Amino acid sequence: MSSKRERRWWTEEEDQILKAGVESQSKQIGEVNSLMSWNEIAAMLPRRTNKDCRKRWYKVRSDFIKGTWSREEDRKLQQAVQQHGLKWALVSRDVESRNADQCAKRWQHGLRPDLKHTPWQPEEDAKLLQAMDKHGNKWKKIATLDLPNRSSHDIRNRQVLKQLF
Structure with a gap:
Protein backbone atom coordinates (compact mmCIF):
# COMPACT_ATOMS: atom_id res chain seq x y z
CA MET A 1 0.00 0.00 0.00
CA SER A 2 1.38 3.39 -0.97
CA SER A 3 1.93 6.09 1.65
CA LYS A 4 1.15 8.74 -0.95
CA ARG A 5 -2.03 10.70 -0.30
CA GLU A 6 -4.62 11.12 -3.00
CA ARG A 7 -4.45 14.58 -4.54
CA ARG A 8 -7.44 16.74 -3.74
CA TRP A 9 -7.93 20.05 -5.48
CA TRP A 10 -8.71 23.00 -3.25
CA THR A 11 -12.29 24.19 -3.40
CA GLU A 12 -13.40 27.81 -3.31
CA GLU A 13 -15.00 27.15 0.09
CA GLU A 14 -11.70 25.79 1.46
CA ASP A 15 -9.85 28.83 0.11
CA GLN A 16 -12.34 31.10 1.90
CA ILE A 17 -11.90 29.21 5.19
CA LEU A 18 -8.13 29.39 4.77
CA LYS A 19 -8.29 33.12 4.08
CA ALA A 20 -10.51 33.72 7.12
CA GLY A 21 -8.15 31.70 9.33
CA VAL A 22 -5.10 33.61 8.14
CA GLU A 23 -6.87 36.96 8.55
CA SER A 24 -8.00 36.05 12.06
CA GLN A 25 -4.51 35.06 13.14
CA SER A 26 -2.82 37.99 11.44
CA LYS A 27 -5.08 40.34 13.45
CA GLN A 28 -3.91 38.62 16.65
CA ILE A 29 -0.19 38.76 15.85
CA GLY A 30 -0.14 41.87 13.66
CA GLU A 31 0.92 40.28 10.36
CA VAL A 32 1.18 37.04 8.41
CA ASN A 33 4.53 35.67 9.52
CA SER A 34 6.43 32.76 11.01
CA LEU A 35 4.28 32.93 14.17
CA MET A 36 1.18 31.76 12.28
CA SER A 37 -0.31 28.60 13.75
CA TRP A 38 -0.97 26.55 10.66
CA ASN A 39 -2.14 23.71 12.93
CA GLU A 40 -5.03 25.87 14.17
CA ILE A 41 -5.95 26.82 10.62
CA ALA A 42 -5.76 23.19 9.46
CA ALA A 43 -8.11 22.21 12.28
CA MET A 44 -10.81 24.21 10.45
CA LEU A 45 -10.22 22.26 7.23
CA PRO A 46 -10.92 18.52 7.43
CA ARG A 47 -8.44 16.38 5.47
CA ARG A 48 -5.94 19.27 5.18
CA THR A 49 -2.69 19.31 7.12
CA ASN A 50 -0.85 22.33 8.48
CA LYS A 51 1.62 21.94 5.63
CA ASP A 52 -1.19 21.81 3.05
CA CYS A 53 -2.57 25.08 4.43
CA ARG A 54 0.79 26.85 4.60
CA LYS A 55 1.74 25.82 1.07
CA ARG A 56 -1.66 26.77 -0.33
CA TRP A 57 -1.54 30.19 1.33
CA TYR A 58 1.90 30.99 0.00
CA LYS A 59 0.97 29.65 -3.43
CA VAL A 60 -2.04 31.95 -3.82
CA ARG A 61 -0.37 35.03 -2.33
CA SER A 62 0.77 37.46 -4.99
CA ASP A 63 3.64 39.12 -3.12
CA PHE A 64 6.08 36.23 -3.61
CA ILE A 65 8.17 35.92 -6.75
CA LYS A 66 8.15 32.72 -8.77
CA GLY A 67 10.85 31.63 -11.17
CA THR A 68 14.52 32.50 -11.41
CA TRP A 69 16.28 33.87 -8.36
CA SER A 70 18.16 37.16 -8.64
CA ARG A 71 21.70 37.67 -7.34
CA GLU A 72 20.29 39.96 -4.66
CA GLU A 73 17.85 37.27 -3.50
CA ASP A 74 20.69 34.73 -3.39
CA ARG A 75 22.76 37.16 -1.31
CA LYS A 76 19.87 37.72 1.10
CA LEU A 77 19.31 33.97 1.36
CA GLN A 78 22.97 33.32 2.16
CA GLN A 79 22.98 36.03 4.84
CA ALA A 80 19.71 34.80 6.35
CA VAL A 81 20.97 31.20 6.54
CA GLN A 82 24.15 32.44 8.18
CA GLN A 83 22.06 34.29 10.76
CA HIS A 84 19.18 31.83 11.35
CA GLY A 85 20.51 28.47 10.20
CA LEU A 86 17.97 26.23 8.49
CA LYS A 87 14.91 27.82 10.13
CA TRP A 88 13.17 28.47 6.84
CA ALA A 89 10.31 30.65 8.13
CA LEU A 90 12.85 33.06 9.62
CA VAL A 91 15.05 32.89 6.53
CA SER A 92 12.05 33.61 4.30
CA ARG A 93 11.13 36.63 6.38
CA ASP A 94 14.61 38.09 5.76
CA VAL A 95 14.64 37.23 2.05
CA GLU A 96 11.19 38.88 1.79
CA SER A 97 10.41 37.92 -1.82
CA ARG A 98 10.30 34.10 -1.41
CA ASN A 99 8.43 31.67 0.82
CA ALA A 100 10.05 29.17 3.19
CA ASP A 101 9.80 26.24 0.78
CA GLN A 102 11.40 28.23 -2.03
CA CYS A 103 14.25 29.26 0.27
CA ALA A 104 14.85 25.69 1.45
CA LYS A 105 14.93 24.31 -2.09
CA ARG A 106 17.19 27.05 -3.41
CA TRP A 107 19.62 26.46 -0.56
CA GLN A 108 19.60 22.66 -0.72
CA HIS A 109 19.85 22.39 -4.50
CA GLY A 110 21.86 25.42 -5.49
CA LEU A 111 23.55 27.55 -2.85
CA ARG A 112 24.76 25.16 -0.16
CA PRO A 113 28.49 25.94 0.13
CA ASP A 114 29.55 22.28 -0.02
CA LEU A 115 27.84 21.63 -3.38
CA LYS A 116 29.95 21.02 -6.46
CA HIS A 117 28.89 22.80 -9.63
CA THR A 118 31.81 21.59 -11.74
CA PRO A 119 31.45 19.16 -14.65
CA TRP A 120 30.90 15.55 -13.65
CA GLN A 121 34.00 13.35 -13.56
Whole structure:
Protein backbone atom coordinates (compact mmCIF):
# COMPACT_ATOMS: atom_id res chain seq x y z
CA MET A 1 0.00 0.00 0.00
CA SER A 2 1.38 3.39 -0.97
CA SER A 3 1.93 6.09 1.65
CA LYS A 4 1.15 8.74 -0.95
CA ARG A 5 -2.03 10.70 -0.30
CA GLU A 6 -4.62 11.12 -3.00
CA ARG A 7 -4.45 14.58 -4.54
CA ARG A 8 -7.44 16.74 -3.74
CA TRP A 9 -7.93 20.05 -5.48
CA TRP A 10 -8.71 23.00 -3.25
CA THR A 11 -12.29 24.19 -3.40
CA GLU A 12 -13.40 27.81 -3.31
CA GLU A 13 -15.00 27.15 0.09
CA GLU A 14 -11.70 25.79 1.46
CA ASP A 15 -9.85 28.83 0.11
CA GLN A 16 -12.34 31.10 1.90
CA ILE A 17 -11.90 29.21 5.19
CA LEU A 18 -8.13 29.39 4.77
CA LYS A 19 -8.29 33.12 4.08
CA ALA A 20 -10.51 33.72 7.12
CA GLY A 21 -8.15 31.70 9.33
CA VAL A 22 -5.10 33.61 8.14
CA GLU A 23 -6.87 36.96 8.55
CA SER A 24 -8.00 36.05 12.06
CA GLN A 25 -4.51 35.06 13.14
CA SER A 26 -2.82 37.99 11.44
CA LYS A 27 -5.08 40.34 13.45
CA GLN A 28 -3.91 38.62 16.65
CA ILE A 29 -0.19 38.76 15.85
CA GLY A 30 -0.14 41.87 13.66
CA GLU A 31 0.92 40.28 10.36
CA VAL A 32 1.18 37.04 8.41
CA ASN A 33 4.53 35.67 9.52
CA SER A 34 6.43 32.76 11.01
CA LEU A 35 4.28 32.93 14.17
CA MET A 36 1.18 31.76 12.28
CA SER A 37 -0.31 28.60 13.75
CA TRP A 38 -0.97 26.55 10.66
CA ASN A 39 -2.14 23.71 12.93
CA GLU A 40 -5.03 25.87 14.17
CA ILE A 41 -5.95 26.82 10.62
CA ALA A 42 -5.76 23.19 9.46
CA ALA A 43 -8.11 22.21 12.28
CA MET A 44 -10.81 24.21 10.45
CA LEU A 45 -10.22 22.26 7.23
CA PRO A 46 -10.92 18.52 7.43
CA ARG A 47 -8.44 16.38 5.47
CA ARG A 48 -5.94 19.27 5.18
CA THR A 49 -2.69 19.31 7.12
CA ASN A 50 -0.85 22.33 8.48
CA LYS A 51 1.62 21.94 5.63
CA ASP A 52 -1.19 21.81 3.05
CA CYS A 53 -2.57 25.08 4.43
CA ARG A 54 0.79 26.85 4.60
CA LYS A 55 1.74 25.82 1.07
CA ARG A 56 -1.66 26.77 -0.33
CA TRP A 57 -1.54 30.19 1.33
CA TYR A 58 1.90 30.99 0.00
CA LYS A 59 0.97 29.65 -3.43
CA VAL A 60 -2.04 31.95 -3.82
CA ARG A 61 -0.37 35.03 -2.33
CA SER A 62 0.77 37.46 -4.99
CA ASP A 63 3.64 39.12 -3.12
CA PHE A 64 6.08 36.23 -3.61
CA ILE A 65 8.17 35.92 -6.75
CA LYS A 66 8.15 32.72 -8.77
CA GLY A 67 10.85 31.63 -11.17
CA THR A 68 14.52 32.50 -11.41
CA TRP A 69 16.28 33.87 -8.36
CA SER A 70 18.16 37.16 -8.64
CA ARG A 71 21.70 37.67 -7.34
CA GLU A 72 20.29 39.96 -4.66
CA GLU A 73 17.85 37.27 -3.50
CA ASP A 74 20.69 34.73 -3.39
CA ARG A 75 22.76 37.16 -1.31
CA LYS A 76 19.87 37.72 1.10
CA LEU A 77 19.31 33.97 1.36
CA GLN A 78 22.97 33.32 2.16
CA GLN A 79 22.98 36.03 4.84
CA ALA A 80 19.71 34.80 6.35
CA VAL A 81 20.97 31.20 6.54
CA GLN A 82 24.15 32.44 8.18
CA GLN A 83 22.06 34.29 10.76
CA HIS A 84 19.18 31.83 11.35
CA GLY A 85 20.51 28.47 10.20
CA LEU A 86 17.97 26.23 8.49
CA LYS A 87 14.91 27.82 10.13
CA TRP A 88 13.17 28.47 6.84
CA ALA A 89 10.31 30.65 8.13
CA LEU A 90 12.85 33.06 9.62
CA VAL A 91 15.05 32.89 6.53
CA SER A 92 12.05 33.61 4.30
CA ARG A 93 11.13 36.63 6.38
CA ASP A 94 14.61 38.09 5.76
CA VAL A 95 14.64 37.23 2.05
CA GLU A 96 11.19 38.88 1.79
CA SER A 97 10.41 37.92 -1.82
CA ARG A 98 10.30 34.10 -1.41
CA ASN A 99 8.43 31.67 0.82
CA ALA A 100 10.05 29.17 3.19
CA ASP A 101 9.80 26.24 0.78
CA GLN A 102 11.40 28.23 -2.03
CA CYS A 103 14.25 29.26 0.27
CA ALA A 104 14.85 25.69 1.45
CA LYS A 105 14.93 24.31 -2.09
CA ARG A 106 17.19 27.05 -3.41
CA TRP A 107 19.62 26.46 -0.56
CA GLN A 108 19.60 22.66 -0.72
CA HIS A 109 19.85 22.39 -4.50
CA GLY A 110 21.86 25.42 -5.49
CA LEU A 111 23.55 27.55 -2.85
CA ARG A 112 24.76 25.16 -0.16
CA PRO A 113 28.49 25.94 0.13
CA ASP A 114 29.55 22.28 -0.02
CA LEU A 115 27.84 21.63 -3.38
CA LYS A 116 29.95 21.02 -6.46
CA HIS A 117 28.89 22.80 -9.63
CA THR A 118 31.81 21.59 -11.74
CA PRO A 119 31.45 19.16 -14.65
CA TRP A 120 30.90 15.55 -13.65
CA GLN A 121 34.00 13.35 -13.56
CA PRO A 122 34.06 9.71 -14.75
CA GLU A 123 34.62 8.47 -11.19
CA GLU A 124 31.48 10.33 -10.05
CA ASP A 125 29.49 8.71 -12.86
CA ALA A 126 30.79 5.30 -11.74
CA LYS A 127 29.79 6.07 -8.12
CA LEU A 128 26.35 7.14 -9.31
CA LEU A 129 25.81 3.89 -11.22
CA GLN A 130 26.95 1.82 -8.21
CA ALA A 131 24.67 3.82 -5.92
CA MET A 132 21.73 3.28 -8.26
CA ASP A 133 22.37 -0.47 -8.20
CA LYS A 134 22.21 -0.27 -4.41
CA HIS A 135 19.44 2.31 -3.84
CA GLY A 136 17.50 2.50 -7.11
CA ASN A 137 16.28 5.99 -7.96
CA LYS A 138 16.26 7.32 -4.38
CA TRP A 139 18.16 10.47 -5.32
CA LYS A 140 18.16 12.04 -1.86
CA LYS A 141 19.56 8.87 -0.31
CA ILE A 142 22.24 8.67 -3.02
CA ALA A 143 23.13 12.33 -2.42
CA THR A 144 23.40 11.77 1.32
CA LEU A 145 25.30 8.48 1.31
CA ASP A 146 27.26 8.32 -1.93
CA LEU A 147 27.63 11.76 -3.54
CA PRO A 148 27.31 14.29 -0.70
CA ASN A 149 28.73 17.18 -2.73
CA ARG A 150 26.06 16.93 -5.42
CA SER A 151 22.43 17.90 -4.91
CA SER A 152 19.73 15.29 -5.37
CA HIS A 153 18.47 17.32 -8.37
CA ASP A 154 21.92 17.28 -9.99
CA ILE A 155 22.13 13.52 -9.43
CA ARG A 156 18.69 12.89 -10.88
CA ASN A 157 19.38 15.14 -13.85
CA ARG A 158 22.74 13.52 -14.47
CA GLN A 159 21.16 10.08 -14.54
CA VAL A 160 18.50 11.26 -16.98
CA LEU A 161 21.23 12.60 -19.29
CA LYS A 162 23.20 9.35 -19.07
CA GLN A 163 20.09 7.39 -20.06
CA LEU A 164 19.65 9.55 -23.15
CA PHE A 165 23.12 8.75 -24.50
